[in-house]
Amino acid sequence: MSTDAAEPMLEVEDVVHNYGMVQALSHVSLLAAKGEFLTILGSSGSGKTTMLRVISGLERPSSVRRLRIGGEDVAHLPASRRNCTTVFQSYALFPHMSVVENVAYGLKIRRMNTRDALAEARRALAMVQLEAKADRRISQLSGGERQRVALARAVVTQPSVLLLDEPLGALDERLRQDMQIELMELQRSLGITFVYITHSQEEALTMSDRVVLMSQGKIVQSGGPLDLFDRPASRFAAGFMGYENILEGELIGREGDAGIVEFPGGVRIRGTLTSAGLAPGAKVALAIRAERIATAPTGAQEGLGARLISRVYRGKYTDVTVSTGAGALRLRIWHGAADETEEIQRVGWNTRDAVIFAAE
Ligand code: ADP
Numbered sequence: 001m002s003t004d005a006a007e008p009m010l011e012v013e014d015v016v017h018n019y020g021m022v023q024a025l026s027h028v029s030l031l032a033a034k035g036e037f038l039t040i041l042g043s044s045g046s047g048k049t050t051m052l053r054v055i056s057g058l059e060r061p062s063s064v065r066r067l068r069i070g071g072e073d074v075a076h077l078p079a080s081r082r083n084c085t086t087v088f089q090s091y092a093l094f095p096h097m098s099v100v101e102n103v104a105y106g107l108k109i110r111r112m113n114t115r116d117a118l119a120e121a122r123r124a125l126a127m128v129q130l131e132a133k134a135d136r137r138i139s140q141l142s143g144g145e146r147q148r149v150a151l152a153r154a155v156v157t158q159p160s161v162l163l164l165d166e167p168l169g170a171l172d173e174r175l176r177q178d179m180q181i182e183l184m185e186l187q188r189s190l191g192i193t194f195v196y197i198t199h200s201q202e203e204a205l206t207m208s209d210r211v212v213l214m215s216q217g218k219i220v221q222s223g224g225p226l227d228l229f230d231r232p233a234s235r236f237a238a239g240f241m242g243y244e245n246i247l248e249g250e251l252i253g254r255e256g257d258a259g260i261v262e263f264p265g266g267v268r269i270r271g272t273l274t275s276a277g278l279a280p281g282a283k284v285a286l287a288i289r290a291e292r293i294a295t296a297p298t299g300a301q302e303g304l305g306a307r308l309i310s311r312v313y314r315g316k317y318t319d320v321t322v323s324t325g326a327g328a329l330r331l332r333i334w335h336g337a338a339d340e341t342e343e344i345q346r347v348g349w350n351t352r353d354a355v356i357f358a359a360e
């Protein structure tokens, strides 16, 4: 196995998978580097689990050009001979075994002797802060603790790639946030390549080195968390990443990645182009987050006249809707902010916060 960090640990090229008439994966390719935390993000049914099952060998794809783990072609190897392990949302633990026996199980079936297997298992339990509960029954653990056992059981075999299918999905919000941090720390300390599935953009942005956004069996966009958050390159990506305002107009000029969009009433707004190949005359959409819109724009910002339509008090902030020459805009005004109580006559934002992509 290569130790070169730039070398991909996981290579999937052009996988297609059909379940009968349903195309679950449509020419999907992805790479994960050694030690990388890669997240596959997408709504239910987008093909995430199918992708993991193809990588792990639980599903034989309809076709794939290349499937390698650690440089080795695994396309024709059974799941048991691929150097990867999957952690599922349903923990799939053995209820009649103790915690440490559950973790040691995978080592024993790999023919490690019992004493060494139990010692390794205790070390893995220490990594997930569970060594004190090693001798308990599974039924004596909370949901969060069971998920930790499942993690310890997965990492104890030292896979090259750990696949995680919505592992925190069954936990409540508070515990999920704590576990996100723990998982990240575990991944950094082990240096194992993680391929993590989630439908939660917040989870993806918190944990990942890189995010792959999927929709309907295809990869829509991939990049660092900030690329996806601040530079969505399509209407789908902007919507999925939570952009409240998406306005349609025509691109009338561009210079580098700066563009000018004209709206039906003649209003023009400057923004930043995120998709390649857009020429003046193209139908485009301009997207901006509610919280990036100010009600007292500075001279350096892009500004527009505005009239209040509605205000909804939400505790920590107020959601405001205004009408402008470019259309209705949603704003979020945080309580305690300088512009909180002012009457709204103008709104504005920094040009880089308004992103422009093809209208589709
Ligand atoms: P996700 O994990 O993103 O929710 P899946 O990979 O589970 O998505 O599913 C992708 C698509 O394939 C969906 O349309 C789903 O209904 C379909 N699908 C998944 N598993 C099967 C199966 N065993 N038989 C038939 N269709 C399936």
Ligand code: MG
Residues within 6 Å of the ligand: 048, 049, 050
């Ligand atoms: Mg799934």
